[in-house]
Amino acid sequence: MRRGASAGRVSVPLPPVIAQWFADRGWQVRSHQLGALAAARAGRHALVAADTGAGKTLAGFLPTLADVCNGDLPDGLHTIYVSPLKALAQDVQRNLLIPVEEMGLPIRVETRTGDTSSERKARQRAQPPHVLLTTPESLSLLLSYPEAPDMFATLRRVVVDEIHALAPGKRGDLLALALARVHALAPEALRTGLSATVADPDAYRGWLAPGGDVASVDLVAGEAGAPAQVHILLPQGARVPWGGHAASWAIPQLIDLIRAHRLTLIFTNTRFLAEYTFKLLWDANPENLPIGIHHGSLSREARVKVEAAMAEGRLRALVCTASLDLGVDWGDVDLVVQMGAPKGSSRLLQRIGRANHRLDRASKAILVPGNRFEYLEAVAAIEAVRDGQRDGEALRPGSLDVLAQHVMGVACAGPFHEDALLAEIRAAAPYAAVSDAQWARVLGFASNGGYALRAYDRFRRIRRARDGTWTLTHPQIAARHRLNAGIIVDADMVEVAFRNGRALGRVEEEFAAGLAPGDTFRFAGLDLEVESLREGALLVRASKRAAAIPSYMGARIPISTHLAGRVRALLGDSRRWAGFPDDVREWLEMQRALSEMPGGTDLLVESFPLNGQAYSVFYTFEGWPANQSLGMLISRRMEAAGLAPLGFVANDYALALWGLHPIGDPAALLSPDILVDEFVAWVEGSYLLRRAFREVAVISGLIERQQPGARKSARQVTFSTDLIYDVLRRYEPDHLLIEAAWADARARMTDVARVADVLERAGQQVRHRVLPRISPMAVPVLAMIGRESLPAGAADDALLIEAEALAAEAMRG
Structure with a gap:
């Protein structure tokens, strides 16, 4: 195998016990499994990129099993497996124990997650298992104990599963820092990353490698699996809806599909839609087919119960969210259904792979579009999967609030030297560029909260000792840190x-x-x-009375950039329309006749009168967060130009604004030269920066939500963080956490990079069409006016009625 290159068939001998285990099952060892073993025997790290169902998990653990067969098993921790999901760690334990028991290997395998009891966690620190299955947060907490150096001294291997789901975000930042700490404690331990959907392997090799040394990580590519069978479900005897996202029209057909398959996984993009879809299915289930529900807000007992029912074949269908779309392999799933738009080819591929979870058997999936734009997005996603095109978030520099949390975790484990810790931190790829000045600010924040807060004793958490090391100011701070540490900041x-x-x-x-x-x-x-x-x-x-469904806060998943590009290409290629449903084709043909088709690299803007007001629709295809931000900016510019804006509404594909006076030249509202100043003014005047500050204050440990025997309410946390935010904005506007909050507001809450992409396209060419009436393409976004704040599904009926009324005007003639 060439270093740093994809692996073909590798010739490497298996220990006889493992070889016999494969032979007894009639299985052939996959090339990527041998490639992972070869990399380990050569003392190299590896990134295993293989299709879902290809046995990546076994590839990650094969070097560990081989060590055991060769008698190389320490009396302590040998391998750590890191998963993004607690459910996945539990699933891997169940599946790993089967070959371990069948081979008769003396390996102790345990999980350590937020669901693990405190008694078991204490025992694991004193008597570590050989293989520990955990999450980034639990690994970071484990490293915060004084026993960590002894516990990790015997470590040989770290396996990071679903690396693409971890590395781009703050959980990835925390994991990268934890891996750097692990490397300092066990420098010989090798790392293996696993993924089916890595879009940029070299970037992830750099993230995985100690010190970011890409050349030290072999890329081990898997064999191609059977092509997935993916189809789009269409209404029977009806039209694809103009608007809405819940796809409730499909419920009778879904019941038929459930009846015709052994086990169907029905994925939704939100917890609300999971509950809503489950209710509709249950109400339309005269045979009482056993259908379950699974999402992250359910209790551990409820999740374990439905997981067991799924594994034992007692369910016919399970409605779920992302809580089950990463590598979980339970039950005999033979059909996957995606309700609504997939938003990205990698996410769709991951979910498709849950069906017929084997490399040699085609996965079967059905996409259920909620509206006509989602139909186009489904077509684009299927073609992207077919073409092997992956998407995903780009890797970015590590967040300073996460770094502050890590520093406190290290201090809880014992005194540290700041120069040695900085060198260790820079060995984590997201923090390779941390400057001396940033490091001094992080230490200052951990020691006294920063200039504006240093008079308050409660913010003094570490201090410099006489020997030059940094230590905790009080032993109780360690317990407080472990109670509050973590990255996921949900609403209370x-x-x-x-x-x-x-x-x-x-x-x-x-x-x-x-x-x-x-x-x-x-x-x-x-x-x-x-x-x-x-x-x-x-x-x-x-109760037997009709009931509302709770909606949940949470980020919307925007359509990925490359999937949006594919949708634009579909709109621009009329030769493709003949294969679309009649109503979708007529929608596009009427749009072309009345106006133009959005697409290409320029920007289409339509303006028309409606209900006595002036409307303009910008077809950006940049996702909801970017369109929402663009709406705020353009509204400010309209106000300054005297156009009297009245409101705006956005979806993934378009932004609609309306006011008392028509927009004469949209290009004038899209000038990029003052974007930065306006963006700063808008964010500072909105709730976004306060919300971002609230999150970074919790992550950094400045605000403690949890106290022994009590937890602060959301109102208490908001009051505390708002008070501190106002103090810092007035007296220390360059505070570390203000900087971290700004980074979050730019990247995650407002997606300002994609806003800039819109303005760049507008700078090349704006096509402005002044129309006598609403266009067909504008109907889906305008139907959302007054309903966008309601939960998806709850507003669908009203939205569909409004869409039909607007469509009648748009399709007139």
């Missing part, structure tokens, strides 16, 4: 439970606060009546 949640103590899961505190005794809501697939809200718990009982 309230437990939902029956009076007998049986927990169902959690809903957002804001939703719970709006409920009164006697109110009903639907959760965990049940209609529930509120009895009381007390001691942080919502006590409920079963």
Whole structure:
């Protein structure tokens, strides 16, 4: 195998026990599994890129199993496996134990996640298993204990599963820092990354390698699997809807599909849609086919129960979210359904791979578009999967709030020298460029909160000792850190439970606060009546009355850049339209007749009168966050130009604005030269920076949500962070956390990079069409006016009625 290159068939001998195990099953060892073993025997790190169902997990563990067969098993920790999901760690434990037991290998395999009891965690520190399956957060916490040097001294291998889901975000930052700490404690330990959907292998090799040394990581490519069978479900005897996202029209057909398959996984993009779809399916299920639901807000007991039912073949269908789309291999799944748009080819490929989870068997999947734009997006996603095109977030510099949390974790484990720790931190790829000045600011923040906060004792967490090392100011800080450390900052949640103590899961505190005794809501697939809200718990009982479904805060998943480009290409190639459903084809043909088709590298803007007001629609295809940000900026410019804007609405594909006066020259509103100044003014005047600051304050440890025996409410956290935010903005506007909040606001909340892409395209050419009436292409986005703030699904019926009324005008003639 050439270093740094993809591996073909590799000739490397297997230990007899493992070879016999494969032979007994009639299996052939895959080339990437041998490639991973060859890399390990050569003392090299590896990135294994292989299709879903190709046995990547076994490739990651094969070097460990080979070590055991060769008698190389320490009396302690040998391998750490890091997963993005607790469910995946549990699944891997179950599947790994099978070959371990069948080969008769003396390996202890355990999991360590947020669901692990404190007693077991303490025992694991004293008597580590040979293989520990964990998450980035749990690994970071494990490293914060004084026992960490002894525990990790025997470590030989780290396996990072679904690396593409971790590396681009803050959880990846935390994991990279943890891996750098692990390398300092066990410098000989080798790393293996696993993924089916890495878009830029060299970038991930650099992320995985100690010190970012790409050349030290072999790229081990897997064999191509059977092509997936992916189809789009269309309404029977009806039209593809103009608007809406819930695709509730498909429920009767889904029941037929469930009936015709052994086990169907039905993926939704949000927790609300999971509950909503489950309710619709259950109401349309006269045979009482066993259907379950799974998402991250359900209690651990509820998740474990449905996972067991799935594995044992007691379910016919399971409605789920991203909680099950990463590598989980339970049950005999033979069909995957994606409700709504997939938003990216990599996400779709990952979900498709849950069906017929084997390399030699074609996965079968059905996409269910909620509206006509989503139909086009489904076509684009299927073609991207067919062409092997992957998408994903680009890697970026590490966040400073995560770095501050890591520094506190290191201090909890024991005193540290700042120069040695800085060198260790720079060995983590996201933090390779941390400057001396940034490092000094991070240390200053951890030691006193920063210039504006240094007078308050509670922000003094570390101090420099006489020997020059940094230590905790008080031993109790270690316990406080471990209670509050983590990266996922969800909205504050309230437990939902029956009076007998049986927990169902959690809903957002804001939703719970709006409920009164006697109110009903639907959760965990049940209609529930509120009895009381007390001691942080919502006590409920079963109900037969109609119930609302709680909506959840959370980031919208925007359409990926390359998938948006494929949709534009479909719009611009009329030869393709003949293969579309009649109503979709007529929609596009009418658009071309009345106006033009958006697409290409320029920007189409349509202006027309409607209901006595002037409307303009910008077809950007840059995703909802970018379009929302663009709407705010253009509204400000319209106000300055005297156009009296009245509002705007956005979806993934377009932005619509309306006002009292028509836009004469949209290009004048899209000038990029003052974007930075306007962006700063807008963000500072909006809630976005405060929200971003709230998150980084929690992640950095400045604000502690959890205290022994108590947890701050969302209102208390908001009050505390807003107060500190105002102090810092006034007295220390360049504070470390203000900088971190700005980075979040730019990248995650406003997607300003894609806003800049819109302005760049506008600078090349703006096609402005002044129309006598609304165009067909504008109907889906304008139908959302007044309904965008409602949960997807709840507003669908009203949205569809409004869309039909607008469509009648657009399609007139």
